Amino acid sequence: MIAILSRSYSFEQTRGVFGIYDGDRMVLSVKTLELPNLDNAKNVSCIPEGLYNVIKEWHEKRGWIFRVLNVKNRTDILIHIGNYAAGKKVDTEGCILPGMKFVDINNDGNLDVANSSIAMSLLIETLPSAFRLFITS
Numbered sequence: 001m002i003a004i005l006s007r008s009y010s011f012e013q014t015r016g017v018f019g020i021y022d023g024d025r026m027v028l029s030v031k032t033l034e035l036p037n038l039d040n041a042k043n044v045s046c047i048p049e050g051l052y053n054v055i056k057e058w059h060e061k062r063g064w065i066f067r068v069l070n071v072k073n074r075t076d077i078l079i080h081i082g083n084y085a086a087g088k089k090v091d092t093e094g095c096i097l098p099g100m101k102f103v104d105i106n107n108d109g110n111l112d113v114a115n116s117s118i119a120m121s122l123l124i125e126t127l128p129s130a131f132r133l134f135i136t137s
Contacts, residue, residue: 001027001128005096005135007049009037012086012110014046018098020126028126030119033085033097033112040073043093047071049135054079056129064124068096068133081120086110098123 007016016032038045052068059065059078066079079098082091087108091097098120099113106112113119 001131003054003127003131003133005032005133007032007034007046007135007137009137012036014085015102015111016096018096018123020123028122030098030100030122031102031113033083033092033099033102035085035090035092035094040071042074045094046096047074047077047094047135049137052133052135054131054133056124056127064120066123066127079120079123081116083112083114083116084110085112 001022003020005016005018007014013036014034018030018032019026020028034046035044040048054066054068056066062080068077071077078095080095082097083105084091087110097113098116100115100119102111103114104111
């Protein structure tokens with residue numbers, strides 16, 4: 001099983017499609033939202049494109065999450081529940097937020113991810129405890 005995150009960059013944020021494949025068959029697809037691409041600057045940027053090892057673990061505050069390992073010059077990059085990556089409210093400091101669709105939830109002019117809890121549950125159910133994530137544009 002392999003996971004591919006295909007991104008689209010804008011000045012305010014990074015939107016993506018997170019696809020999980022079993023061979024050439026897609027078994028799940030969710031949307032993602034991240035901070036803009038600001039050259040991997042800590043707490044304000046998405047992480048660089050590349051191939052990463054990811055593990056599932058229990059987080060005391062967030063419940064089940066995925067931890068993205070070996071991100072150059074960064075630590076604590078997670079895939080976790082959240083809705084906002086731009087505007088008045090932001091739920092990430094460099095992490096990846098899954099959702100089922102893009103919508104402007106809080107009417108601030110920025111697209112957010114909706115139904116993040118549902119998307120995260122589907123990822124937890126579908127992905128193994130360790131996998132590789134390929135991030136591309």
